[in-house]
Amino acid sequence: MKKPNKTWKRIGAFFLVLAVLGSAVGQNGSLVSAVENQGSSTVSGPQLEDEGSEPSAVCICETQCLEGAVREDCPVCGGEDGDLTACTGTAQTPEESGGEDEVLVELEPETIILDDGILPDNDELFAGYVQQQMYDGMGYGVSTFGNFGEKALSGLNLEIYQNLKTQIEQIADGQLGSGQISISLETLGIEEQTWTAEELGITASSEIISAVQNKLGISLSQIWEYLLVDCPYDFYWHDKTEGISYGLGTYYKGTAENVISVTLRGPIICCFGVAAEYAAADATDAYAVDTAKTGVAKQVVANAKKIVDDNGNKSDYEKLLAYKNAICDLVTYNTSAAADPNPIYISPWQLIYVFDGDNSTNVVCEGYAKAFQYLCDLTTWTGDVFCYTVTGTMSGGTGSGGHMWNIVTIGGNNYLVDVTNCDDGTIG
Numbered sequence: 001m002k003k004p005n006k007t008w009k010r011i012g013a014f015f016l017v018l019a020v021l022g023s024a025v026g027q028n029g030s031l032v033s034a035v036e037n038q039g040s041s042t043v044s045g046p047q048l049e050d051e052g053s054e055p056s057a058v059c060i061c062e063t064q065c066l067e068g069a070v071r072e073d074c075p076v077c078g079g080e081d082g083d084l085t086a087c088t089g090t091a092q093t094p095e096e097s098g099g100e101d102e103v104l105v106e107l108e109p110e111t112i113i114l115d116d117g118i119l120p121d122n123d124e125l126f127a128g129y130v131q132q133q134m135y136d137g138m139g140y141g142v143s144t145f146g147n148f149g150e151k152a153l154s155g156l157n158l159e160i161y162q163n164l165k166t167q168i169e170q171i172a173d174g175q176l177g178s179g180q181i182s183i184s185l186e187t188l189g190i191e192e193q194t195w196t197a198e199e200l201g202i203t204a205s206s207e208i209i210s211a212v213q214n215k216l217g218i219s220l221s222q223i224w225e226y227l228l229v230d231c232p233y234d235f236y237w238h239d240k241t242e243g244i245s246y247g248l249g250t251y252y253k254g255t256a257e258n259v260i261s262v263t264l265r266g267p268i269i270c271c272f273g274v275a276a277e278y279a280a281a282d283a284t285d286a287y288a289v290d291t292a293k294t295g296v297a298k299q300v301v302a303n304a305k306k307i308v309d310d311n312g313n314k315s316d317y318e319k320l321l322a323y324k325n326a327i328c329d330l331v332t333y334n335t336s337a338a339a340d341p342n343p344i345y346i347s348p349w350q351l352i353y354v355f356d357g358d359n360s361t362n363v364v365c366e367g368y369a370k371a372f373q374y375l376c377d378l379t380t381w382t383g384d385v386f387c388y389t390v391t392g393t394m395s396g397g398t399g400s401g402g403h404m405w406n407i408v409t410i411g412g413n414n415y416l417v418d419v420t421n422c423d424d425g426t427i428g
Contacts, residue, residue: 061089066104066251104263109247109271110209112224122275125236129172130297130352132233134304134374149226156218159188161226164270168227172234174295179238179274179287185249185266190216194263197254205256212248212264220246220270235272237294242273296356303355304371308378316385316410320417323375327368328423330354334362365420369404372419376408385410387417 057075065077065087072078077087149161163183170176185192197203200211213219224244228235247269254260271287274280280288311322331354353361354371363371369389376387386409394403406417 059086059088061087064089104251104253105205107205107208107247107250107252109245109269111243111245112221122236122238122277125233126297126352129233129236130300133173133297134301134351135377147230149223149230153223153226156188156190156216157223160218160220160268161223163187164223165227165231168231168234168272171237171289172294173298174291177280177289177291178285179272179289181270181272183266183268183270185264185268188268190264190266192263192265194261196261197259200262202259202262203257205252205254205259208250208252208259208262209248212250212262237275237278237289239273239275244273245271296352299357300352300355303357304374305378308375312380316381316383319379319381320376320385320408320410323372324417324419324422326375327354327371327419331362331367331423333420333423334364334367338364366404368419368423369406372406372417376406383411 059076060074061071061077065071065074065082065084070077070082070084071089074082074087076082077084149165150158153161160183164181167176167181171179195212195215200208200215202208202211248264249266249268251263251265252259252261253263274287274289278290278293280290307323307326311319314322334353351363351367351370351374353363354367373387373389376385379385388407388409389404390407391402391404394400403420405420408415408417
């Protein structure tokens with residue numbers, strides 16, 4: 001009898017191995033996975049997904065995916081629904097990618113330094129802001145917030161203006177703690193898009209932001225101008241010497257001198273430098289705002305209103321007397337500010353220091369008179385009571401020179417009210 005052919009033996013053995021492997025896969029889940037994990041230093045038990053749930057996709061990219069350079073076999077980044085923001089690959093440098101033409105470079109933000117004459121000093125702006133907050137909604141027929149931008153701007157310019165204005169006002173009253181404002185493209189109804197340099201009419205990267213603004217039909221510089229006109233006092237926390245840095249979330253391929261294409265991803269980011277006196281102690285964030293300080297304006301208004309409410313049941317004369325006494329209890333005369341031959345018109349001349357709850361902040365005559373006026377303006381009188389603030393020159397008494405005081409009309413008679421000279425140690 002002939003011996004079996006060796007070739008047929010080998011074929012039979014091959015199919016026997018396949019059968020054994022198939023049985024092992026059926027029993028143990030995945031032989032391939034077991035082999036792949038042999039070199040791992042950590043051994044874990046089987047990971048069970050919830051019944052009926054899909055296994056979570058895991059990014060397998062070694063290098064970061066970018067628009068136009070996506071690993072299509074990655075379960076996270078590939079395909080029509082790929083999410084490039086979830087890519088865990090390492091970002092490449094131009095040298096690693098084989099050339100600058102193949103990598104997207106994030107464009108650095110531009111900075112606008114405002115003309116030094118546009119905004120007053122931060123203290124003056126803060127004083128104006130507090131005054132604005134105090135008289136807002138009191139029915140004097142004067143709007144405390146301008147709306148020129150609402151009337152003059154349209155389209156995307158108006159949407160960006162409204163978004164920035166809202167957040168700037170929130171920073172000013174202590175609701176937000178950062179001078180960095182971000183507006184997503186989704187909020188503005190803009191889709192991510194890519195243009196060639198020819199489509200934008202540019203050559204260098206320095207032309208990108210202007211060209212993209214033109215393409216979108218927006219003008220950030222025009223928006224800044226309307227914001228400064230409509231709500232200048234809300235910028236009291238802003239360091240104008242640092243300027244405003246802004247970017248559109250743009251990336252380009254090519255070199256700084258020879259751009260090939262530009263991709264808009266967003267968000268639009270506007271960074272407002274924060275003045276030292278309003279900056280938070282967090283050294284890691286250059287735009288962190290100290291909300292304890294920016295929240296003072298609301299506290300000033302609340303403190304003043306409490307004085308009025310606490311004396312609401314008294315007669316008109318008793319209210320006036322109580323206001324005078326309250327002011328004298330809260331502050332003392334700021335002798336050093338009054339003696340300064342070249343004073344800066346800041347808080348000692350404003351009513352902020354009267355109602356801020358800080359015993360170390362004091363005022364001169366103007367602060368006394370404005371504080372008395374404000375309490376009277378908040379008051380509901382029983383009879384016909386009117387308060388006026390006047391300026392003039394005082395001679396003799398506790399001092400001589402320029403002075404500010406009040407005149408109160410009550411019961412048809414006029415009375416001089418000099419809260420400054422009612423306080424201890426005053427010089428007028």
